[in-house]
Amino acid sequence: MFDLTGKTALVTGASGGIGGAVARALHARGAAVVLSGTRRDALDALAADLGSRAWAVPCNLSDADAVNALVGEAESAAGTGLDILVNNAGLTRDGLAMRMKDEEWSAVLDVNLTAAFRLSRAAMKGMMKRRWGRIISITSIVGVTGNPGQANYAASKAGLIGMSKSLAGEVAPRGITVNCVAPGFITSAMTDALSDDQKSRLLGAIPAGAMGTGDDIAAAVVYLASMEAGYVTGQTLHVNGGMAMI
């Protein structure tokens, strides 16, 4: 089950914790992986570690032209069409809404939501022709529950869910599924930035009693990318240790 041999995947934010775990998991199931992100060194290191079937293609997701070209570049690097797109890249610019600057709002929306839309739009063309495709966006529990101090981030993540449901309806007749994975509290560079006090408060709210890992998210992505999940579309798979049961 869940064999991805012969499939090519593009993972954005692959230099990060969750993105790296997702790329490794897809690769372990046989997929060829194109690793995108902003940190060239980290991408090259991951590609070298994976060995064959892996390429690093850096991209600044704030740059519209670069984003619009990325799917084509990924396909050239891999020498095949793109079968699986994982919109994982994300950034935060936290702050109370009353103090949030327009730039902080748009920086987050541009990368987390608009880039995901542009990449999906580009990827869908080839997927339509080949009658097979998987678009998986990494959203967040806060896209559904909201989170004080993260109006921009929560809006971008909620946006991914609404976008995915809409795309799912458009391309379902062509064998393309569009889904989201919504991590809860996952150990990553992003959660490392939280204070100990914030962390202990959050752990108390997780029935599983522990933070999740990148591998927990990667397993959900592998499932949604698989042939076996072909009848699952427009869904958000919550991976959060019971933190929110929705």
Add this chain to the structure above:
Amino acid sequence: MSDVAERVKKIVVEHLGVDEAKVTENASFIDDLGADSLDTVELVMAFEEEFQCEIPDDAAEKILTVKDAIEFINANAK
């Protein structure tokens, strides 16, 4: 001219799975040939590939019939 028309009709027959006799020049993709909006996007992509041309979105929106497609391609393809 006739070559373009034949190739356009062949693409339409293949993509929409309709009887060749139905694909007249005045046939509307949506009203006469049963295409949905996704089919029309795919047809435009297929025309672009077959004729090595780019069909911008605003032009694509005006390609509603077989004749529209043939005329656009005759005017724009290399």
